[in-house]
Amino acid sequence: MRVKHTSLLLLFLIILLHHHHNTLFAAAAKNHFLLDHGHRRSIFQEKSSLLSFKSSLPLQSQSLLSNWNVSTLVCDFVGVVCDRWRLHVVRLQLGGLLVPGGGCLSPSLANLTALRELNLSDNLLTGPIPAGLSNLTALNKLDLSDNLLTAPSPPSSPTSLHSTSSTSPITS
Template sequence: MRMTGVLLVTALALLLAVGSPVNGCPPSDRAALLSFKAALNEPYLGIFNSWSGSDCCTNWYGVSCDPETKRVADIILRGESEDPIFEKAGRSGYMTGSISPSLCQLDRLTSLVLADWKDISGEIPPCLASLPHLRILDLIGNKLSGDIPADIGKLSRLTVLNLADNQISGSIPPSIVNLKSLMHLDLSNNKLCGEIPSDIGKLSMMSRALLSRNQLTGPIPCSLTNINRLADLDLSMNQITGSIPGQLGSMPVLSTLNLDSNRLSGEIPTSLLSNTGLNILNLSRNSLEGNVPDVFGPKTYFTLLDLSYNNLRGSIPKSLSCAKYIGHLDLSNNHLCGAIPVGSPFDHLEASSFANNDCLCGTPLRTC
């Protein structure tokens, strides 16, 4: 009996020893986080001061674990936050350093948010594309450089890819079209060049595609019009050429379309101005020609319609006065001519909306 009791105690001790990692994060996850921390410097708020002790699942700022496996699931560190630590300091976050490839050892990671720290530099570790469970990758507002990982398309569960406001260069990798679960894509305000992948329309779940303020060239891919969930498309401030695909006006939920400050030519598709769901349309600062289509009606609702700085000719469409609502309208810096229609929305617009055309007249400009 005594020997049996000793065996039971020994067995229990072994079980506790083997089972102890279940009560906290595995040492390998903790080591990966500490390597990640070592590559960064956050001098003002002290958010990494909490990263101590053996259990990285408890009270480590910005870290959370799967409740069953105790593996690290989320790293969410935002430099602009309403967290008390920011409010108490009275400042937004600032961090230098780089993103350590040690994060790639966290193979149960679902969210990586390292946003708005202003001065984190270096490249995005290519191995991040090998994290099989990653759903959110948000690195906005830093100074990251280099290319988007070529194998980014391997992240089959990714729903959010936000790399905006960095210094990322190179082209958009062709594999990006394999992100079948992607809903939010923001690559704006970087140094991306080359063409938008022609088959980007394969991203059938995408609702927002924000690619503005880069150096993208080539045409607007017609395959974009196959994304039935797309509500917000921003390709502004690039070097995109060619004509505007008329099919954009037939997209079922598109409400915001910004194509301003490119090198687009040809005529404005009639379908864009007759689409009653589109309420922000900015085509300014291109080389668009022809007349403004006279296709407005009682269901037309634009909070912003900007066609300025093009080569548009002819008269202002009289049907604009039939629109349900036109908020901001800018037709300036074209070659329009003739009388400005009377009534709404023209009775609340300023002269700047019509300035620098060939021969427009009527209120709020000179009398015809």
């Protein structure tokens, strides 16, 4: 009788552990999916922002960014560097890469919220600096030198471009 009771208790514990393990596994899988889905959504939004920036450039410059397309992973775009997990764009290095003259800074660049470095120097870009760039709190290196850019309109604050190494002439 005692052996039967012990066997039943052991069977009960095995069933309980199996159920508990499956519940934990399902919860972990759900959390991983939600986390992964959220990051995928972010990188797709960043890709969309970069494609929007590309479309604002003259055709000659667009052709230099030919691998910037819907079928290429954003982390494989020319001049784009992602974080080590390939979840966010952290560097955009297009200094001297575009056809000089024509083209402007697209406000869509302000959607690259994890961006730490932005180099668009030596491209003779024109027009206003998008005020939204001042919201890029991770940005610690900005090079807009040798462009023909004007101040943001309207200015968001006296320190609207908090981290800059730009020597671009800013006119009003």
